Amino acid sequence: MSSPTGPPDSPLQAVGLGVRYDRRSVIDDLSVAVPPGSFTVIIGPNACGKSTLLRAAAGLLPASAGTVLLDGRDIALYSAKDTARRLGLLPQGAVSPEGITVAELVARGRYAHQRLLRQWSAADESAVTDALRVTNVADLATRPVDELSGGQRQRVWIAMVLAQQTPLILLDEPTTYLDIAHQIEVLNLLHDLNGQGRTIVAVLHDLNHAARYASNIIAMQDGRIVAQGPPRTTITAELVAEVFGLANVVISDPLTGTPLVVPADTRLPHPVATGASSSSGSRAGSRAEQTI
Amino acid sequence: MSALDVGRRRVVVGIRGLSIVIGLRSALVGAVVALATVFLALLALALGDFPMTLAEVVGVFTGQVDALPRIVVLEWRLPRAIAAVLFGAALAVAGAIFQTVTRNPLASPDIIGLANGSFTGMLVALLMLGGSWPLLTAGSLIGGLVAAVVIYLLAYRGGLHGFRFIVVGIGISAMLASVNTWMLLRVELETALFASAWGAGTLNSVTAATAVPAGICIVVLLALLPLVTPAVRQLDLGDDAASATGVAVGRARLAAIALAVCLVSVVTAVAGPIAFVALAAPQITRRLTRSPGIPFVTTGVVGGALLLGSDLIAQHVVPLTVPVGVVTVVLGGGYLVWLLIHESRRRA
Numbered sequence: 001m002s003s004p005t006g007p008p009d010s011p012l013q014a015v016g017l018g019v020r021y022d023r024r025s026v027i028d029d030l031s032v033a034v035p036p037g038s039f040t041v042i043i044g045p046n047a048c049g050k051s052t053l054l055r056a057a058a059g060l061l062p063a064s065a066g067t068v069l070l071d072g073r074d075i076a077l078y079s080a081k082d083t084a085r086r087l088g089l090l091p092q093g094a095v096s097p098e099g100i101t102v103a104e105l106v107a108r109g110r111y112a113h114q115r116l117l118r119q120w121s122a123a124d125e126s127a128v129t130d131a132l133r134v135t136n137v138a139d140l141a142t143r144p145v146d147e148l149s150g151g152q153r154q155r156v157w158i159a160m161v162l163a164q165q166t167p168l169i170l171l172d173e174p175t176t177y178l179d180i181a182h183q184i185e186v187l188n189l190l191h192d193l194n195g196q197g198r199t200i201v202a203v204l205h206d207l208n209h210a211a212r213y214a215s216n217i218i219a220m221q222d223g224r225i226v227a228q229g230p231p232r233t234t235i236t237a238e239l240v241a242e243v244f245g246l247a248n249v250v251i252s253d254p255l256t257g258t259p260l261v262v263p264a265d266t267r268l269p270h271p272v273a274t275g276a277s278s279s280s281g282s283r284a285g286s287r288a289e290q291t292i
Numbered sequence: 293m294s295a296l297d298v299g300r301r302r303v304v305v306g307i308r309g310l311s312i313v314i315g316l317r318s319a320l321v322g323a324v325v326a327l328a329t330v331f332l333a334l335l336a337l338a339l340g341d342f343p344m345t346l347a348e349v350v351g352v353f354t355g356q357v358d359a360l361p362r363i364v365v366l367e368w369r370l371p372r373a374i375a376a377v378l379f380g381a382a383l384a385v386a387g388a389i390f391q392t393v394t395r396n397p398l399a400s401p402d403i404i405g406l407a408n409g410s411f412t413g414m415l416v417a418l419l420m421l422g423g424s425w426p427l428l429t430a431g432s433l434i435g436g437l438v439a440a441v442v443i444y445l446l447a448y449r450g451g452l453h454g455f456r457f458i459v460v461g462i463g464i465s466a467m468l469a470s471v472n473t474w475m476l477l478r479v480e481l482e483t484a485l486f487a488s489a490w491g492a493g494t495l496n497s498v499t500a501a502t503a504v505p506a507g508i509c510i511v512v513l514l515a516l517l518p519l520v521t522p523a524v525r526q527l528d529l530g531d532d533a534a535s536a537t538g539v540a541v542g543r544a545r546l547a548a549i550a551l552a553v554c555l556v557s558v559v560t561a562v563a564g565p566i567a568f569v570a571l572a573a574p575q576i577t578r579r580l581t582r583s584p585g586i587p588f589v590t591t592g593v594v595g596g597a598l599l600l601g602s603d604l605i606a607q608h609v610v611p612l613t614v615p616v617g618v619v620t621v622v623l624g625g626g627y628l629v630w631l632l633i634h635e636s637r638r639r640a
Contacts, residue, residue, distance in 0.1 A: 055532070080535065080539055084538030089532070091532035093532065094532065095528065098584060099584045107298065108526065111538050112538030117312065119304075119311050120306070125296050128296060141296075142297055
């Protein structure tokens, strides 16, 4: 077969990839390679094709043109189970069946390793136990997923993907809808997994999180890739202005030295007219102190 | 036993690297309902114009009774009782499959138009081709399958979406119902009465001659169930997550729906469209077993008990013999009202 090839060691790459929904082209002639062992973060404005790229890269959407190469071979040539043993994906909008417990949900990640007459093996058991431990949800194993907080639930879903034991993990907006502490918790978990040798590809909305955690940034706009590389060289004021249409300043993160994007629009809250209720008046008056 | 506590009692049965997982609560519910089914079956064999005691019925099977009771039990009543259990199981499993692949408790073959499609096929065979039993059976099989294919094609848009599938099915169902009524209005009274009884769903005309082939079909189809179960189970997670964990979603769903359609069509061809067993049995079972998703095997057992119990009521409890479909509609209608109230309270 004379399929085009990129860097031979990339676990996942798109070559001239086109994806359509109905007749509308979402991605057209896109080529990109995920560096092995990287923590790759895809950024871009809403509806730029980030999720579509991730879903196509995971084999969930058929390519209308070009190919996705998984471990150097066209992903369309793998069986669904074979793909799932090489690549794990946490999609948006996964549903936890009513009443399912944490351990049961994590065990669902073992599907690709099971057969009709081998529904539970020692390997399944240790994979689930490890996934529960690594994501710090072992204590919750017997609890119904419905009863968990958003942050706990997201860790359980990540545990399910981990139980799949794939060297490559894709996550579609894993931190959306979480509060800031839980966002950092999930990102730290992904960072640790990346440190253990897994290649991570995530779609994130928060540029500053992307700048801190990613080793490789893919910036998208209108279904195209506009920049790719390490955050320090990729996330620039020019790029953010171009891709997001946002006037901004990029400064150095005081803790990590990574790029920190600050919107340049410096509008502050309107002072509340004096003579209104005393409580709101004092709040407006003490604005300077509140910034401390 | 597995060392991992999943928060639910389950047994891993395994030898030589082969293993299957059985939920204890589902197995227990299944066993209790199966026992109840045996009891109901003995009742069904004892009751009727030639009443017998349970001891006499048991005697028939141990070979201690004379010819007449043997004929009554084995030839008159047993085919009907076995048909009730198998048909109920087939309908219930079909309902469980539809509800799982569409992730909607309202998806059931009688609501989405398969039943009316079978009825249309049967009426066409009856009115235009004369209507011997094999023709009627073929007509209703073809009608159900054609309705299923039409609904599938109309609902398909870059994948199958549960809600769309149900809405299209309800629309097709309503259209077919009007066609059926129109056809019934155009025939003479006697034919219309016969067709209407069949259209309500009845076991009155079940004999060994019709029950045996249908029963064999159902047993074969149910034996195929384990082939589709693991993938269908995984669809509980949503299409993307199922696909990402290794399910070929489109193929798995198509195979499961085809199996369900065949199960329903076989039952309908012999007994007419028996309503609500497919709708109610899976949900009743899920609540009894408290399992995530619908356990297929236990649902089949519950469906068998439901239809057998309904047929007992239809034959012996109500003053005149009514089609069993009338009883299941009443029971199932009550259940549906309860389900809708329950769901709306939960959402509110």
